[in-house]
Amino acid sequence: MPKTVIPFGPQHPVLPEPLHLKLVMQDEKIIEAIPAIGYVHRGLEKLTELKEFTQNVYVVERICGICSCMHAMAYCQGIETLMNLQIPDRARFLRVIWAELHRIHSHLLWMGLLADSFGFESLFMQIWRNREKVMDIMEETAGSRVIISVNTIGGTRRDISKELLLKTKVILEEIREDMKRIEPVFLNDYTVKHRLVGIGTLTKEDAQRHCAVGPMARASGIAMDFRTTGYSAYGELEFEPIVRTDGDCYARTDVRMQEIYQSINLIEEAIGKLPAGEIAVPFKGNPTGEVISRVEQPRGEVLYYLRANGTKNLERMRVRTPTFANIPTLLQMLPGSELADVPVLILTIDPCISCTER
Amino acid sequence: MIENVKQINVQELLHEVQSMQYDGCRLITATCIDNNDDTIDLYYHFDKDYEIRNLKLTVPKGSAVPSISRIYLCALLVENEMKELFGLNVENIAIDYGGHMLLSDGAPENPMLRQQITIVKKGEENNA
Numbered sequence: 001m002p003k004t005v006i007p008f009g010p011q012h013p014v015l016p017e018p019l020h021l022k023l024v025m026q027d028e029k030i031i032e033a034i035p036a037i038g039y040v041h042r043g044l045e046k047l048t049e050l051k052e053f054t055q056n057v058y059v060v061e062r063i064c065g066i067c068s069c070m071h072a073m074a075y076c077q078g079i080e081t082l083m084n085l086q087i088p089d090r091a092r093f094l095r096v097i098w099a100e101l102h103r104i105h106s107h108l109l110w111m112g113l114l115a116d117s118f119g120f121e122s123l124f125m126q127i128w129r130n131r132e133k134v135m136d137i138m139e140e141t142a143g144s145r146v147i148i149s150v151n152t153i154g155g156t157r158r159d160i161s162k163e164l165l166l167k168t169k170v171i172l173e174e175i176r177e178d179m180k181r182i183e184p185v186f187l188n189d190y191t192v193k194h195r196l197v198g199i200g201t202l203t204k205e206d207a208q209r210h211c212a213v214g215p216m217a218r219a220s221g222i223a224m225d226f227r228t229t230g231y232s233a234y235g236e237l238e239f240e241p242i243v244r245t246d247g248d249c250y251a252r253t254d255v256r257m258q259e260i261y262q263s264i265n266l267i268e269e270a271i272g273k274l275p276a277g278e279i280a281v282p283f284k285g286n287p288t289g290e291v292i293s294r295v296e297q298p299r300g301e302v303l304y305y306l307r308a309n310g311t312k313n314l315e316r317m318r319v320r321t322p323t324f325a326n327i328p329t330l331l332q333m334l335p336g337s338e339l340a341d342v343p344v345l346i347l348t349i350d351p352c353i354s355c356t357e358r
Numbered sequence: 359m360i361e362n363v364k365q366i367n368v369q370e371l372l373h374e375v376q377s378m379q380y381d382g383c384r385l386i387t388a389t390c391i392d393n394n395d396d397t398i399d400l401y402y403h404f405d406k407d408y409e410i411r412n413l414k415l416t417v418p419k420g421s422a423v424p425s426i427s428r429i430y431l432c433a434l435l436v437e438n439e440m441k442e443l444f445g446l447n448v449e450n451i452a453i454d455y456g457g458h459m460l461l462s463d464g465a466p467e468n469p470m471l472r473q474q475i476t477i478v479k480k481g482e483e484n485n486a
Contacts, residue, residue, distance in 0.1 A: 324435060
């Protein structure tokens, strides 16, 4: 049987963003896969050299809508380290609350897309109905639904009132109950399991070799979650990384499902421990020096490298997003898979190409 | 202010990266910085148990740097980026996109390098 090369993407019903794969096929089996990107490169790193360091908060939020809050959080943490700023305790907890809301809405978005990719329309709608509730919370607390723009250098731009915090807890409880109802369908349904179990297996050794991050790594048995280092207020909250060992599409789905509950718990705990006080500290001057700032986004660890020279403009800002780290795992997972499994397999790395290309 | 930085030269790069791999480190990424002169700072960031380790090289612009993608395959994306955006000649990348991973035909060359812009005032064109 001769080899056939099938182009997959960049426009494909299952892909929300443009990723291209050159699939070398033998019959229905993939024997080689070469990923290609480059459809949405915007040169945002260059833009940050031209804008003032205070304006860059808004630039980094636009690297990716889904994890915009955590991009700004990582950037602000970096600048605060350079400027020796100690942000108020209330701001640290508020950042965690909004970051975890973002994680829930990102995971729900992904789960809806996954359900859609294997043709389970009603499951897709059930999941996105819950995501809508999270976005409503963000709108009420921050004024926007996706790019909520709450982080600023020195703290947060907004506070959350006691009434809104109570309302948030009630809505999160509703989401938890609803997800408990949906979870058995996602994890026990015959059709869903048929599409996910044993597909796209990434062993622990391969995940380590390809330097996978986030739920990809955790589903392959690597207990790596940067939140456990205790940045922001995470050091004062109780949680453990959620780890599965099978390394297949099902394990990655399970990890994200459990992380939704984990994020709800973290928000509830953060609300319970939220101290009173200021939400931001003023600052003067410009940053100097080099720093690396890392936070755990929904898709995994993001790294910010910043070099400042005492002026209003940074000399360099570098971002390594989680999808950038996870794309090489496709080179491992795709060969040997069936063509029909490609959409589901690609989706389970939760690719964000806007992030990857910046 | 960055912790655990080891300054090395190009000849030591592959040996040092190999040592990182033997030590069980995860490659996070690499970072290029235009030093505003004829050189580029090049960092390779690694992680082990949440502790970051960095290898730092300072190389002339446009110089050749060996690819580490034979040791860490996942370096291939960042190495293509270094090649396209900063004009470093990264040799033997596992998958070389030939300068078209992010940039298309007709895009500015090495756009992340600082461009030298000469401002010529009106009326001074002939003297410039």
